[in-house]
Amino acid sequence: MSVKMDHLLEELQRILRPDQVSTNPTILEHHSKDESYHTGSSPDIVVFPEESEEVSAIVKVADATETPIIPFGLGSSLEGHVIPYERGITIDFSEMNKVVEVREKDFLVTVQPGVTRSKLNKELKKYGLFFTVDPGADATLGGMAATNASGTTSVKYGVMTDQVHDLEVVTPNGDIIHTGNLAQKSSSGYDLNSLYVGSEGTLGCITELTLKVYGIPEHIMAARVSFPTIDDAVEAVVSILQAGVPIARVELVDEASIRQVNRFSETDYKEKATLFLEFHGNEPGLKHDVAFTEEIVQDHQCEEILFEKDTAARTKLWEARHNLAYAYIHGNPGRKLMVTDVCVPISELAGAIRHGREKIEALDFEAGIVGHVGDGNYHALLMIDTENPDELQKAEQFNKEIVDYALARGGTCTGEHGVGSGKMKYLEQEHGQALQVMESIKAALDPKGLMNPNKLIAKKGV
Ligand SMILES: Cc1cc2nc3c(=O)[nH]c(=O)nc-3n(C[C@H](O)[C@H](O)[C@H](O)COP(=O)(O)OP(=O)(O)OC[C@H]3O[C@@H](n4cnc5c(N)ncnc54)[C@H](O)[C@@H]3O)c2cc1C
Numbered sequence: 182m183s184v185k186m187d188h189l190l191e192e193l194q195r196i197l198r199p200d201q202v203s204t205n206p207t208i209l210e211h212h213s214k215d216e217s218y219h220t221g222s223s224p225d226i227v228v229f230p231e232e233s234e235e236v237s238a239i240v241k242v243a244d245a246t247e248t249p250i251i252p253f254g255l256g257s258s259l260e261g262h263v264i265p266y267e268r269g270i271t272i273d274f275s276e277m278n279k280v281v282e283v284r285e286k287d288f289l290v291t292v293q294p295g296v297t298r299s300k301l302n303k304e305l306k307k308y309g310l311f312f313t314v315d316p317g318a319d320a321t322l323g324g325m326a327a328t329n330a331s332g333t334t335s336v337k338y339g340v341m342t343d344q345v346h347d348l349e350v351v352t353p354n355g356d357i358i359h360t361g362n363l364a365q366k367s368s369s370g371y372d373l374n375s376l377y378v379g380s381e382g383t384l385g386c387i388t389e390l391t392l393k394v395y396g397i398p399e400h401i402m403a404a405r406v407s408f409p410t411i412d413d414a415v416e417a418v419v420s421i422l423q424a425g426v427p428i429a430r431v432e433l434v435d436e437a438s439i440r441q442v443n444r445f446s447e448t449d450y451k452e453k454a455t456l457f458l459e460f461h462g463n464e465p466g467l468k469h470d471v472a473f474t475e476e477i478v479q480d481h482q483c484e485e486i487l488f489e490k491d492t493a494a495r496t497k498l499w500e501a502r503h504n505l506a507y508a509y510i511h512g513n514p515g516r517k518l519m520v521t522d523v524c525v526p527i528s529e530l531a532g533a534i535r536h537g538r539e540k541i542e543a544l545d546f547e548a549g550i551v552g553h554v555g556d557g558n559y560h561a562l563l564m565i566d567t568e569n570p571d572e573l574q575k576a577e578q579f580n581k582e583i584v585d586y587a588l589a590r591g592g593t594c595t596g597e598h599g600v601g602s603g604k605m606k607y608l609e610q611e612h613g614q615a616l617q618v619m620e621s622i623k624a625a626l627d628p629k630g631l632m633n634p635n636k637l638i639a640k641k642g643v
Contacts, residue, residue, distance in 0.1 A: 186225060189246055193228060193270070196238040201229045201276075212253055212263070212271040216318065216506075218517040218567050219261035219603060224251060224271040231276045233349060233357055233388035240386065241355035243270055249634050250353075252382035254295065254324025257316070259520050260601030262328070262381055267634050272386060274323050280304045281389065289346060289363060291391045294323025310394045313338035316597070317503045323387045328599040329379035333502065336422075336555030337429040337461065338395065340597070342378040349389035350377055353627040363391065376622070381599055382633035384626050398429075398461035402471060403489040403498050406478050407453040411435050411538055411550070414454040415531045417481035418554045422527055424477060426470050430459035431555040432502055435538070438509075438549035438562070445508030446501040451485055456554075457502055459495075505551055506562065513547050513564035521580045523587035524558040524596025534559055536586050540579050546572060558596035584610075600637045608637075 193202045203209075204226055214221035225248075230236045243250045249269030256263050265271055274295035281291040285308045292301060297319045301312050314325060315332035324330075326348065331340035338344075347361035360373035377384060408414040411433070418431055434442065434455045443450055456478075460470050471488075478486060489495045510518050525533045534550060537559065541548045544563070552559030561583065565572045584594045584607050594600075594607040608616050623630075623638045634640060 185246070189242070189248060189270075190226065192242045192246070193226065193239065196242070197228060197230070197235060201231070201235075203227045203229070212251075212256070212273065213265070215256050215258045215261060215263050215601075216518075217259045217261060217603070218519045218565060219264060219601075222264050222266050223268070224265040225268045227253075227271045227273055229273050229276045233351065236272065236277075236351045236386050236388050237355045237357055239270065239272060240351050240353065243631055244354055244629065247629060247631065249631050250382075250386070251633050252323070252327065252386050254321030254327070255297065255318060257318035257320050258324065258328060258601060259598045260595075260603035262599060262601035262633075262636060264602065266602065269631075269634075274321060277323075277388065283308055283310070283394075284363070285310065287363060288394050288396075289391055290394050291389060292322050293389060294326075294387050295321050297321055298325065305394055306397070309397050311397050312344070312392060312394050314341055314344060315503075317506055322390050322392065326378050326387055326390055327381050329597070331553065331556065331558070331597045333430045333432055333457075333459075333499070333553060335553060336431055337427060340556075342375055344393045345374045345378055345390065346393060347391040348374060348377050348387050350385040351388055352385045353629070353632050357388070361391070379599065381601065381637045383623060383637050384632060399463050400461070400467045401429075401495065402460045402467055403430075403495040404458045404460075404471070404474075404486055405450060405489065405498065406456045406458060406486045407451045407484050408455070408478075409453065409482055409484060411454040411534060412531060413481045413483075414456050415534050415554060417478050417483065418456065419527055419530060420477045420481065421474055422555060424473065426474055426477075427462070428458060428470070428474070428555060429461040430457065431553075432457040433534070433550070433552045433554040433559065434502065434505070435550045437547070438505055438551050441508040441512050441549065442501045442505060445511050446497070446504060448497070448501055450501075453484060457498060459499075502551075509547070509549070509562050509564055515566070516546070516564040517567050519563040519565055519576050519580070520560055520598070521563075521583065522552075522558060522560045522596050522598050523583050523592055523594060524556065525587050525590050525592035527557045529590040529592065530554060530557050530559075533557075533583070533586060533590070533592070537561055537583050540582055544575060544579065553596070556596060557592070602636055605637065605639050
């Protein structure tokens with residue numbers, strides 16, 4: 182072990198208990214990767230703080246010793262976000278997992294960053310409340326804020342940034358700041374909540390979050406609607422949205438992905454392009470929304486519409502949707518999953534998915550399209566052999582083509598997964614000169630470049 186590492190360990194052991202500091206090879210390996218196809222790289226040390234003050238002390242040690250810091254939630258991100266390519270200290274937030282306060286009258290909850298979305302919803306259920314954002318993985322709220330995550334319900338309730346009232350952040354020099362407040366709205370100063378949401382650990386560590394929550398809807402109805410073609414399904418979505426139906430979830434699952442679902446989740450869903458829908462509301466409102474949606478989907482050649490009224494059937498439907506990535510992984514042993522996402526204006530969605538579908542058909546490995554189509558967001562899932570340079574190159578080329586298509590139509594290179602290291606190459610094309618503003622913010626707030634280095638904002642000269 183080098184003298185610098187010895188000194189770093191000593192300093193960390195001075196502020197944390199021995200069981201909170203690890204150089205165990207298995208722990209290092211666990212923190213060397215995310216859930217993507219990107220190549221891993223180990224940190225030097227992993228720490229497990231329990232309080233904000235401990236995070237502040239860790240960051241001060243890193244600042245003094247010029248050591249990179251990588252915040253780590255669950256490690257479910259998909260673009261190499263948590264991979265410590267420059268080694269350093271990974272801060273694992275799994276021990277900061279308390280629901281601090283439920284302010285039911287204000288529809289607010291305060292949590293530590295390592296609380297997962299399912300743990301939060303279990304707690305909120307006691308109050309008749311729920312938290313809306315649901316990325317497929319059971320991610321942490323800190324990781325979800327840091328990636329501006331969204332999920333199946335964002336079409337109705339919005340994405341992470343819409344839920345954040347306040348963040349407690351440990352800045353790169355170890356100060357502890359608050360970025361917002363508990364009020365319903367504020368015009369006071371720069372919107373620091375929005376700056377830190379989506380900052381991917383590059384500007385500081387989120388150590389507490391105050392988030393908006395909602396009353397559990399009085400009535401919920403889910404449906405599965407299958408169509409002869411993916412075009413019909415997407416056009417039906419556009420019509421549903423344009424008609425102003427307050428749909429709570431609308432997910433596209435293409436034919437190839439329905440086959441994976443059936444195999445993995447032991448369902449017998451019709452193997453056609455399918456929409457998974459959900460409606461939230463009171464009984465009369467729900468009846469009206471469902472009837473109107475039925476009319477719209479009939480106009481788009483819907484082949485079958487099946488309603489899932491009881492909780493068990495609904496849970497099975499959404500579990501099948503959330504397990505889709507794992508269905509692909511399970512169905513293609515020895516291959517790695519590349520999931521890429523782009524987002525376009527709703528009016529461009531049908532064209533974007535048609536384009537993506539055509540490109541997928543030209544590939545000679547398993548791939549499919551799914552998406553939070555109500556947001557104009559679709560994902561392509563590609564099962565690649567990462568040892569095969571030809572397949573890797575084809576997958577990267579496919580990624581580039583769908584990003585180019587989205588950007589040319591006013592869209593974005595990622596609707597929800599974020600930039601990490603995988604999508605940095607598209608930022609200049611998407612943001613032009615605004616990228617320089619982002620680089621200036623990074624340089625001002627993290628002048629030593631220690632916070633999750635070379636993610637989101639490229640390090641100069643790299
Ligand atoms: C099967 C599957 C399905 C998915 N579906 C979706 C989806 O529908 N929608 C979606 O948005 N994403 C989806 N994702 C991606 C992923 O789940 C999200 O990006 C999630 O928000 C990451 O949370 P995490 O806790 O795993 O964070 P991590 O992966 O641990 O970290 C993500 C980023 O946040 C930073 N970070 C983590 N904690 C903190 C903190 N406390 N302070 C500062 N920075 C921090 C990390 O440094 C990193 O840059 C999916 C992933 C998988 C594997």
